[in-house]
Every structure is written in C-alpha cells, then in structure tokens.
Amino acid sequence: MADQATRQLRVWRGDAAGGGLADYTVPVHEGEVVLDVLHRLQATQANDLAIRWNCKAGKCGSCSAEINGRPKLLCMTRLSALPRRPVTITPLRTYPGIRDLVTDVSANYGWALHVPSFSPPEDLKPGGYRMDQADIDRSQEFRQCIECWLCQDVCHVIRDHDDNKPTYAGPRYFIRHAELDMHPLDTGDRRQALREEHGLGLCNITKCCTEVCPAGIKITDNAIIPMKERSADQRYDPLGRVLRSWRHREGRPPAG
C-alpha cells in the first residue's frame, strides 16, 4: 500500500485573550476541501478545535475563515488548489475571536436591523405584485448573498479602522440597499440613509469584496457603484436635478 498523502496545517488556536498558530500534519485524500481536513484534524488530533460550519456546500455561509491569508469558505476551497507549502488557517481577522476559527460576527446582524425593509405601495396587496423579469434581474443577483461575511471581513474600511465600525454598514448591506432601491415595487428612497448613516462614502471601491464573494455577486460594479451614482443624482448633480425636475414637472409621468 502506498504511503498516505499528508498536508501540513497551521491552524489558529486561541480566543479573544490570545493564542497562536499550531502545526499539524493531517492525512488527506484526493478531491478534499479544507473543511474535510479540519474535520479529520478535529476527529483525530484536536478534539476541542472550534469550527463553525453547516451545509458543506457553499450555501450557508457558516465556514468563513482565512486560508493562507485570504478570506474564503473552508468548504469551497480544494486543497489541491493551494500551493504545496503548509496551509495557514485563521479566523476572520476583522471580528473578535470567540474560540479558534469561530468569530463574533453579531455586529452584522445589528446592521441588518437598520436597513429599512421592502416597502411596496400601500394600496398594493400581496398577490398583486406584477413585474417583468427585466425589472427584477438586478435585485435577484443580490438575493444570492449567503451572508458569509467574507466581503465584510476583507473590507479595509473596518478591517483596518475600528473607528469606522459604528458608521459603516459594509458591502453586504450596500447590496441589500441596492436590492431594494432597484426593486420596481419598492417605494423607499434609501440614498440619504445610505450616504449619511451607513457610510457609502467611506467605500473607495477597491473591489476586494467582489474578489472574495463566493456567490459571484459583482458587489462593486452592480451594487456599490450604481448606488454611489444614485446618491450623486440626489446630492452632487445640481444640473441633473434641475433637468430631471423640469422633465418630471406636473403633468408629466415619472421616469422611474
């Protein structure tokens, strides 16, 4: 029988008080993802290793971590796709640690409470929603979000600057705003809140959120930049505002 293949792992072990990278050698099989190997490590060598996971199919967003310094889902990263050197696995470095690879991401749920929900016209009852597919394509892209928080983790606005955390909702909530603002039946105007309370202006569109999104959502191009442009419509485009107010003067139908 041939020698079984192994990989060197360097896994963060610790909590909010401290810790360190621990080295392990773990048997691996062809086609395995990092989560498979961590489960084997947990079963054979480190029974108390804390990992958050659930679906193992890239759909629940639970097993977010940083692999060789890059935010990724543990269940969607094949070992064979990583360089042959030791694989370093750490928790999300933007959030406080709870234990080992598990972090406290509850701040995100706090932001969720601050995004105004879908607001259809008051006279439109459930069952009466009608729209073309073309009207809803953009919003549906953003519904693919699995809330893994990788975009939030990689965003330097809060990763590198704690002081921005109270005023910056982050990419996940920018796409939530975009999803609703572009919805043909939503009556809310989210631009001012997005700009003044949720920190859209802090984003400098360096596209890291798009690079790490496991759902393939074009966060920057399809949500953040369009919302920056919509915000500019309202706040930074006086000529456009005059033109649009003339076009939509009394007696003319709205364009939206």
Added chain:
Amino acid sequence: MTIRTAKASGIRSPGRAAIAARTLRADRWWAYPATTFTVLLAFVGYAAYAAVVNRDYYAAPYLSPFYSPCLSYHCGMVAGSAGAPHLGWFGTWWIVTPAVIILIFPLGFRLTCYYYRKAYYRSWWLSPPGCAVPEPRHRYTGETRFPLIGQNVHRYFFYAALAFNVILTWDAIAAFDFGGHIGIGAGTGVLVINAVLLWLYSLSCHACRHVVGGRINHFSKHPVRYKAWTFVSRLNPYHANFAWASLVWVALTDLYIRLVASGVIHDPRVF
C-alpha cells in the same frame, strides 16, 4: 491594564486573533500595485513632458491627441506644428501650452473613473495595497471629505470626455485627408485605433451605464433605455481593459506623431 495605542488598531485590535504577521498572504499580491504604480508613473511622466514641451505635435494630417482640440494661436507657430488646425480662442500671450489648457478634461475623467480609483488607491495610496493586506495609515475617511468627495462629479467629466471623443474621432477621419486626396498612412491607423479605444473606454464607463438607464427601476417601461443599459453593461466588465489600452495607446499615438513631426521616422503610406 491594557493601554490601547495607535498600533493596537485594525487587525491588532483587542479581541481579534492576535496574529503577529500583518498578512499571511504568500502569493504575489504586490504584483498588481507594483505594476500599476509603474505604468501610471510612466504615463504621468510622459504626459507631463508631452504637455509642456510644446512642439512636434502635428505632422500633416496627424494631430496629437494631447493637443486636440488646439485652442491657442500657438498651434502652427512652434517647431513640429506647421499647419496645425486651431480655434484661436487663446492668444500667444497664454502662458501655458495648448495641451495644458485642455488637459483637465481627459485627466479629470480618468482621475475620477471608478476603475482608476481602484488602481491608484491601491498602488499610490496603499489603501489597501492588496485584499486582506493592511494599509499603513491609522486614519481613513474614504470619499467623504474634500478633496476625495469630488469624485462624485465623475459624470460631468464623462460628458466632457464624450465631446473630446467626437473631436478625436474627427481627427481620425481627418487623418485620411492627405492634401485633398484620400489616403492611408500608418498614422491613420494609429489615430483610428486611438479613437476606437477612447470610445470603448467611455461607453463602458460606470457613469455612462447609470446615465443611459441604470437610474431607472422599471426597465420594462423604458425598452430603449433598457437596451442601451444592456449594451453598456456588456462593455462594462471590460472597462479596466479599455482603460489601460486607451491610456497606453493615447501615449503611443502622441509618441508616433512626435517622432514623425520631428523627422525621426517617416510615416509609411499604404496608398
């Protein structure tokens, strides 16, 4: 008692995993900012030279894009510009070159471009230098304050860029006119490619995408604008490619015309 210092911020903040390394990335994350920094620096250096040297920008029928439209009487009066068309809005008393007068528009369009913002924030400001690589500064206000809040006027530069594209397209058409006879030289091809790349760069722009239809919510009620938005949306993913290609080509176009105008090379004619 733990005293929180300026260094204990960001990834070193209390409570986060106390990993000593600033980044654990072992790939070549520095390649993008290093390359971008180098290419942009080279372009800025060349553009500054070309804009202030004020000579060798016209070799009939080719006019350098750096000097078009030529608004000053300077055009035609300096070496390597004989016969250059000009509008004569500015006299020879004007202290800057014809290129410097118009440079603000294409420069402003590229400076406020959503793609170039990513490029220079990462490579010049290191904000951040790479994804999950810490930036060196402790303070960050993004685009919320002067001067970076001015990035929001990108659409106005986009409108100006469209006017410049029309002018540079006219220059490309004029490059077929060899003293009243239609002809094609190598410079004709250079100018045509320049105009095509500039149109592709402008039409793939995010502000263009918003203006043509992105701001509306009921696409089904605006089929023409929806088609326009769909067309721009197909170009938009290649915006960065067009940005680089048009940037490099506009410099090469100026260089080619400069070499022809100064007599260093001869412009080969197809017919």
